[in-house]
Amino acid sequence: MAKGPVDRRKPYVRIADELRHDIATGKYPVGETLPPGARLAETYQVSGMTVSNAIAVLRDEGLVTTRQGARGATVIATPDTQDAGEAPAERSEEFEIIFAQLQEIRGHIRRLNSRLDAIDERTRDQ
Structure with missing residues:
Protein backbone atom coordinates (compact mmCIF):
# COMPACT_ATOMS: atom_id res chain seq x y z
CA MET A 1 0.00 0.00 0.00
CA ALA A 89 -11.06 47.28 12.07
CA GLU A 90 -10.05 48.57 15.48
CA ARG A 91 -12.56 47.33 18.01
CA SER A 92 -13.88 49.86 20.47
CA GLU A 93 -14.85 48.91 23.99
CA GLU A 94 -18.48 49.54 23.04
CA PHE A 95 -18.15 47.17 20.07
CA GLU A 96 -16.65 44.47 22.30
CA ILE A 97 -19.56 44.80 24.77
CA ILE A 98 -22.18 44.63 22.01
CA PHE A 99 -20.36 41.72 20.36
CA ALA A 100 -20.30 39.80 23.66
CA GLN A 101 -24.03 40.45 24.10
CA LEU A 102 -24.67 39.21 20.56
CA GLN A 103 -22.76 36.01 21.31
CA GLU A 104 -24.85 35.51 24.44
CA ILE A 105 -28.07 36.03 22.47
CA ARG A 106 -26.91 33.51 19.85
CA GLY A 107 -26.31 30.99 22.62
CA HIS A 108 -29.83 31.53 23.95
CA ILE A 109 -31.26 31.10 20.45
CA ARG A 110 -29.35 27.83 19.96
CA ARG A 111 -30.70 26.50 23.27
CA LEU A 112 -34.24 27.57 22.38
CA ASN A 113 -33.93 25.89 18.96
CA SER A 114 -32.81 22.69 20.64
CA ARG A 115 -35.80 22.81 22.98
CA LEU A 116 -38.18 23.50 20.08
CA ASP A 117 -36.71 20.57 18.14
CA ALA A 118 -37.25 18.31 21.16
CA ILE A 119 -40.87 19.48 21.49
CA ASP A 120 -41.40 18.97 17.76
CA GLU A 121 -40.07 15.41 18.00
CA ARG A 122 -42.38 14.60 20.94
CA THR A 123 -45.45 16.02 19.24
CA ARG A 124 -44.81 14.13 15.98
CA ASP A 125 -45.30 10.83 17.76
CA GLN A 126 -48.76 11.80 18.98
Missing part, protein backbone atom coordinates in the same frame (compact mmCIF):
# COMPACT_ATOMS: atom_id res chain seq x y z
CA ALA A 2 1.56 3.32 -1.07
CA LYS A 3 1.40 6.19 1.37
CA GLY A 4 0.85 9.80 0.38
CA PRO A 5 3.44 12.49 1.01
CA VAL A 6 4.31 13.08 4.65
CA ASP A 7 3.15 16.45 6.01
CA ARG A 8 6.29 17.84 7.63
CA ARG A 9 4.70 21.07 8.82
CA LYS A 10 4.57 21.67 12.54
CA PRO A 11 1.26 20.44 14.02
CA TYR A 12 0.08 23.92 15.02
CA VAL A 13 0.66 25.19 11.46
CA ARG A 14 -1.30 22.25 10.03
CA ILE A 15 -4.17 22.84 12.49
CA ALA A 16 -4.21 26.59 11.76
CA ASP A 17 -4.39 25.79 8.03
CA GLU A 18 -7.30 23.39 8.54
CA LEU A 19 -9.19 25.87 10.74
CA ARG A 20 -8.48 28.67 8.24
CA HIS A 21 -9.95 26.44 5.51
CA ASP A 22 -13.01 25.72 7.70
CA ILE A 23 -13.50 29.46 8.21
CA ALA A 24 -13.08 30.17 4.48
CA THR A 25 -15.62 27.51 3.50
CA GLY A 26 -18.20 28.73 6.01
CA LYS A 27 -18.04 25.86 8.49
CA TYR A 28 -17.27 28.56 11.06
CA PRO A 29 -18.83 31.80 9.73
CA VAL A 30 -18.05 35.26 11.07
CA GLY A 31 -19.57 35.64 14.52
CA GLU A 32 -19.41 31.94 15.36
CA THR A 33 -17.15 30.46 17.98
CA LEU A 34 -14.60 27.75 17.23
CA PRO A 35 -14.86 24.62 19.38
CA PRO A 36 -13.16 24.88 22.78
CA GLY A 37 -9.43 24.17 22.86
CA ALA A 38 -9.88 20.88 24.70
CA ARG A 39 -12.20 19.58 21.99
CA LEU A 40 -9.82 20.71 19.23
CA ALA A 41 -6.92 19.05 21.07
CA GLU A 42 -8.91 15.82 21.18
CA THR A 43 -9.96 16.11 17.54
CA TYR A 44 -6.42 16.68 16.31
CA GLN A 45 -4.83 14.46 18.98
CA VAL A 46 -2.42 17.16 20.13
CA SER A 47 -1.76 19.07 23.34
CA GLY A 48 -3.70 22.12 24.42
CA MET A 49 -0.58 24.24 23.86
CA THR A 50 -0.42 23.13 20.23
CA VAL A 51 -4.06 24.21 19.75
CA SER A 52 -3.31 27.51 21.52
CA ASN A 53 -0.45 28.12 19.10
CA ALA A 54 -2.73 27.40 16.12
CA ILE A 55 -5.37 29.82 17.46
CA ALA A 56 -2.64 32.43 18.04
CA VAL A 57 -1.71 32.19 14.34
CA LEU A 58 -5.33 32.84 13.34
CA ARG A 59 -5.61 35.67 15.88
CA ASP A 60 -2.43 37.28 14.53
CA GLU A 61 -3.91 37.05 11.03
CA GLY A 62 -7.02 38.90 12.22
CA LEU A 63 -9.35 35.96 11.60
CA VAL A 64 -10.37 35.26 15.21
CA THR A 65 -10.49 37.05 18.52
CA THR A 66 -10.12 35.54 21.95
CA ARG A 67 -11.30 36.71 25.34
CA GLN A 68 -10.34 35.68 28.84
CA GLY A 69 -12.87 33.16 30.11
CA ALA A 70 -14.48 32.58 26.70
CA ARG A 71 -15.07 28.97 25.63
CA GLY A 72 -13.41 29.37 22.25
CA ALA A 73 -12.07 31.84 19.72
CA THR A 74 -14.67 33.84 17.82
CA VAL A 75 -14.39 34.26 14.05
CA ILE A 76 -14.22 37.94 13.10
CA ALA A 77 -13.10 37.72 9.44
CA THR A 78 -12.65 35.26 6.61
CA PRO A 79 -9.35 34.61 4.84
CA ASP A 80 -10.71 35.99 1.55
CA THR A 81 -11.41 39.38 3.12
CA GLN A 82 -7.94 39.34 4.63
CA ASP A 83 -6.36 38.48 1.27
CA ALA A 84 -8.25 41.37 -0.28
CA GLY A 85 -6.23 43.70 1.91
CA GLU A 86 -8.93 44.52 4.41
CA ALA A 87 -7.32 44.84 7.80
CA PRO A 88 -9.52 44.09 10.78
